[in-house]
Amino acid sequence: MSQDSQWPVWEVFVQANPGIPHKHVGNVHATDAEMAIQNARDVYTRRSEGISIWVVPANAISASSPEDQGSFFEPSNDKPYRHPTFYKIPEGVKYL
Amino acid sequence: MNLQEAKFQYLLRLGDSNLIIGHRLSEWCGAGPILEEDIALINIALDFVGNATALLTYAAEVEGKGRTEDDLAFLRGEREFRNLLMTEQPNGDYAATIARQFLYDVYTFYLYEALKSSKDETIAALAVKSHKEITYHLRHTTEWMYRLGNGTEESHERMQTALNDLWMFTNEFFDMDEVDALLIKEGVAADLEKIRTQWETRVKEVIAEATLQIPTTNFKQKGSREGKHSEHLGFLLAEMQSVHRSFPGAQW
Numbered sequence: 001m002s003q004d005s006q007w008p009v010w011e012v013f014v015q016a017n018p019g020i021p022h023k024h025v026g027n028v029h030a031t032d033a034e035m036a037i038q039n040a041r042d043v044y045t046r047r048s049e050g051i052s053i054w055v056v057p058a059n060a061i062s063a064s065s066p067e068d069q070g071s072f073f074e075p076s077n078d079k080p081y082r083h084p085t086f087y088k089i090p091e092g093v094k095y096l
Numbered sequence: 097m098n099l100q101e102a103k104f105q106y107l108l109r110l111g112d113s114n115l116i117i118g119h120r121l122s123e124w125c126g127a128g129p130i131l132e133e134d135i136a137l138i139n140i141a142l143d144f145v146g147n148a149t150a151l152l153t154y155a156a157e158v159e160g161k162g163r164t165e166d167d168l169a170f171l172r173g174e175r176e177f178r179n180l181l182m183t184e185q186p187n188g189d190y191a192a193t194i195a196r197q198f199l200y201d202v203y204t205f206y207l208y209e210a211l212k213s214s215k216d217e218t219i220a221a222l223a224v225k226s227h228k229e230i231t232y233h234l235r236h237t238t239e240w241m242y243r244l245g246n247g248t249e250e251s252h253e254r255m256q257t258a259l260n261d262l263w264m265f266t267n268e269f270f271d272m273d274e275v276d277a278l279l280i281k282e283g284v285a286a287d288l289e290k291i292r293t294q295w296e297t298r299v300k301e302v303i304a305e306a307t308l309q310i311p312t313t314n315f316k317q318k319g320s321r322e323g324k325h326s327e328h329l330g331f332l333l334a335e336m337q338s339v340h341r342s343f344p345g346a347q348w
Contacts, residue, residue: 006130028132031243038236039132042139 009058010036012043014050020095022054030055102278103216104159105178106285108168109275109321111151112179115169116329117200118144119336120187129190136236140197143229147222154218170340174330175323182265184329188258191244191251195258198237199299203269205234206294210286219284238302245306256308263311268318269295275321 007029013022025044030036036055045053064072121141128134152165182200187193208230211223244255270292272280279285303310319325340346 029130030132034239035243038239039136041232042136043132046139 007031010040010055011058011061012036012040013054013056014040014044015052015054016050017095018051022052025049027058028055097274097278099278099282100158100160102275103284104155105275106279107151107155107158107219108178109180111148111155111168112177113183113200114144114151115148116177116179116332117183117197118142118148119332120183120185121193121197123187124193137193140233140236143233147226147229150222150225154222166340170337174325174333177323177325177329177333178320179325179329180265181268181317181320181326182262184326184332185262185265186328188261189254191254192258192261194237194240194244195255195262197233198241198302199259199262199266200269201230201234201237202295202298202302203266203291205230205298206291207286207288210291214285215283241302241306241308245303245308252307255306259303259308260311260313263313264315264317267316268320271318271321273321 008031009027010030010033011027012025014025015022028036028039028043030039033055037053040053040055044050118141121137121144124134124137125141126134128137148169149165152168156163156165156168180200182196185192185196205227208223208227211219212227214220214223241255244251246252270288272288276285276288280287300310317326
């Protein structure tokens with residue numbers, strides 16, 4: 001990755017409606033948390049996209065590595081019983 | 097002066113200040129210190145231009161001579177503009193832009209709060225909408241006052257210089273004349289003497305927190321009420337009005 005000459009990166013999560021999870025929408029540069037929230041507001045929520053914002057310093061996120069892909073994720077492909085596809089979703093549940 | 101004339105003048109003052117400071121901020125478009133701040137500042141500029149549109153539309157309606165908000169924005173000369181001198185001051189460095197914006201945001205924060213209870217329903221409704229936006233503008237500029245004031249030696253120095261340079265334009269915020277007197281009596285306008293007290297308290301708090309000094313200058317510049325502006329407004333208008341004057345009646 002090339003060296004970023006700008007301020008530290010913060011990952012931005014926006015909650016679109018009450019009761020549903022905050023969703024990752026992108027990132028912003030900022031020197032502190034307050035600035036990160038303000039920048040996120042200006043970049044990602046100016047068109048009524050959300051009601052709540054979380055910002056997290058990008059370097060505080062631990063991620064799985066691409067090499068783990070096989071051992072982490074592929075074994076679940078042949079276990080269809082792990083997928084709750086046999087249930088009917090009750091009417092009125094919007095955000096499942 | 098009757099109530100209608102006073103209201104027209106009052107709306108021009110509010111509308112023109114919004115328009116001119118909005119245009120000044122828009123000059124930062126693509127030139128902001130960092131991408132996110134560029135976007136933030138232009139969002140704020142758009143808020144001002146939006147409010148200017150609403151206020152000048154209402155001004156034209158009150159005037160009742162068939163003019164539109166575009167006529168008022170693009171076909172008046174410098175001497176007919178009623179924006180506060182502060183709003184037309186050049187952007188300078190980022191400290192100058194932030195200092196100008198902060199001093200003006202504190203003023204409009206209390207002004208539009210008071211205008212929410214104006215007896216003119218249109219002004220009251222516009223003030224409710226504006227005040228939400230201004231609350232955010234002020235939060236944004238206050239943070240930058242702290243950052244630059246408490247930042248490096250250079251940022252501190254630049255911010256103090258900006259405050260010193262702009263301070264002489266703050267007293268004009270609170271000037272009142274017969275327009276204000278008549279409209280305060282009618283419950284339409286805000287009493288700027290009350291707003292002065294609120295403004296001074298808040299500005300002192302933030303400046304102290306930012307380890308800056310209140311400028312000691314006693315020099316006070318005024319004139320916008322009579323259309324007497326600083327040398328900067330003519331250049332700003334020449335640019336802002338050029339498209340409309342080259343292509344009269346052009347529409348998006």
